[in-house]
Amino acid sequence: MPLTDFFARKPEFEIFALETADLPQAAAIHKSRFTHAWSDGELHSLLIQDTVFGFIARQNNAYTRPFITQPFVGGFVLSRVAAGEAEILTIGVDPRFSRLGLGWRLMRAALREARDQAAEAVFLEVDETNAAAIALYRKLGFAKVGERRAYYQGVNGVKTGALVMRLDLG
Known part of the structure; x- marks a missing residue:
């Protein structure tokens, strides 16, 4: 382990409501994680809908270094609620901050908001x-309820299926 690892502070994040000003950073994270990335314009067209909400994880201890002028965004989640059901539209965590629990925290925020908006169940699709x-979603209590064969297409043209998962909030 390099000596510098002993002096580096582990990044700390807080969860905030996703706002339009956050969308360029959210789009950059989406691009780093998905073959067919959504632009900030596409994210914006979703976020401005009455039924859509989201959350973003911002690093709250990034200002300890003088050359950093704005906090790092570690991840985001975008969801919607309609007719008593919620859907996770997309979630992404910056690869630099993987395995820090940000996906868990973002999902918990989305699930709380869905429950507050009277959703009885939450659905999502995952490659x-x-x-x-899949492990994260199962840990949160989601169960597979369906499949979509050849739903996603990778960079190399190989198609993979999507699992449809559900969590009852009742």
Whole structure:
């Protein structure tokens, strides 16, 4: 382990409501995680809908270094609620901040908000090859309720299936 690791502070994040000013950073994270990334304009067209909400994780201890002028965004989640059901539209965590629990915290914020908006169940789709995301969703209590074959297309043209997962909030 390099000596510098002993002097580096672990990044700390707080969860905030996603706002339009956050969308360029959210789009950059989405691009780093998904083959078919959504632009900040596409994210904006979703976020301005009455039924859509989201959260963002911002590093709150980044200002300890004088050359950093704004906090790092570690991840975001975008969701919607309609007719008593919620859907996780997308979630992404910056690869630099993987395995710090940000996905868990972002999902918990989205689930709380969905419950507050009277959703009885939450649905999501996940690439069947994304073992880390599937493990997170299962840990949160989601269960597989369906499949969509050849739903996602990778960079190399290989298609993978999507698992449809559900969590009852009742």
